Amino acid sequence: MLLIILPVYARQPLPNDPDTGLAIDSNWEQVRAVCTICHSAKLVTQNRMSRQAWLDTIRWMQKEHGLIALNDLEAPILDYLARNYNVRGHSKIRSRRRNLELN
Numbered sequence: 001m002l003l004i005i006l007p008v009y010a011r012q013p014l015p016n017d018p019d020t021g022l023a024i025d026s027n028w029e030q031v032r033a034v035c036t037i038c039h040s041a042k043l044v045t046q047n048r049m050s051r052q053a054w055l056d057t058i059r060w061m062q063k064e065h066g067l068i069a070l071n072d073l074e075a076p077i078l079d080y081l082a083r084n085y086n087v088r089g090h091s092k093i094r095s096r097r098r099n100l101e102l103n
């Protein structure tokens with residue numbers, strides 16, 4: 001039964017860049033250029049964060065690790081990260097359910 005239902009929900013995944021594993025989506029080349037200078041792109045592709053948490057991560061790297069100001073690239077890079085590596089929805093990882101409401 002599951003096998004019949006699943007394809008309805010499965011989104012066609014974006015292809016990944018074979019070298020870095022980054023999803024080939026708009027602005028991915030800027031992300032590759034900036035975000036693989038100091039570390040592997042795996043640090044990007046293995047993470048799932050909200051847009052705000054990605055921004056916090058960028059600010060942390062700027063404060064602690066010498067990441068340069070991204071200026072005009074910041075918004076497009078954040079859009080890319082939030083679109084492709086977000087905690088909920090719109091990600092290739094479909095299995096993560098929402099957190100339970102605990103009261």
Ligand code: HEC
Nearest residue numbers: 034035036037038039043044047057061065066067068077
């Ligand atoms: C100037 C160097 C530098 C650049 C450029 C850089 N980072 Fe980092 N980043 C670091 C360092 C250093 C760490 C810590 C690595 C470790 O803990 O092993 C890190 C860690 C991370 C982590 C893991 C954070 C955590 O909480 O564990 C993520 C995610 C990340 N970077 C994403 C990015 C993204 C996205 C970009 C592009 C906007 C980027 N990095 C560009 C230096 C950089």
